[in-house]
Amino acid sequence: DTGVSQNPRHKITKRGQNVTFRCDPISEHNRLYWYRQTLGQGPEFLTYFQNEAQLEKSRLLSDRFSAERPKGSFSTLEIQRTEQGDSAMYLCASSLGEGEVDIQYFGAGTRLSVL
């Protein structure tokens, strides 16, 4: 079990550019979550998948953000026309999606800096 893996670890981009992040969850986990975290704050929910189906998306998420999980395994998060306010740590988490306690396991995150 290699844990949740995220790539890249760091991304610097210019305002207006598109960026894409990848998350590889723990292999047997059905659920995958994307969060955004800024300094001194807790994670903010963006969206989550049950297998390949995107079941929920935060109302705070603008149309510039899109996420996919095409085969129910890895997921990508794309941000189009980046803005300086998008600068944050983007965290991915996965969970089994069954049982009484559905613990989320996090990846190390992708830190995005928009210049």
Next chain:
Amino acid sequence: GQNIDQPTEMTATEGAIVQINCTYQTSGFNGLFWYQQHAGEAPTFLSYNVLDGLEEKGRFSSFLSRSKGYSYLLLKELQMKDSASYLCAVWDSNYQLIWGAGTKLIIKP
């Protein structure tokens, strides 16, 4: 609205005991989690409470009172490596995790 409150920062001495409090007001409750997050790293799961009372796990214990909307994380025999942020998160009625802003714990020798 949904709200989770934790102290922003706490300082404690190596070898001592510290209690980090968390109060919550959420739309429904299906459990409360505590996570530890070292600077620049991923949050890691510490504990889960769904029934009132104390759950003990080694040096760490977590307490829940659902009627008071209150939880605490108790850390004993503090070590320098315990310096981190501690995040309280509540599973709401939709099984979505609502996070507090975290408590930065500073351990001094």
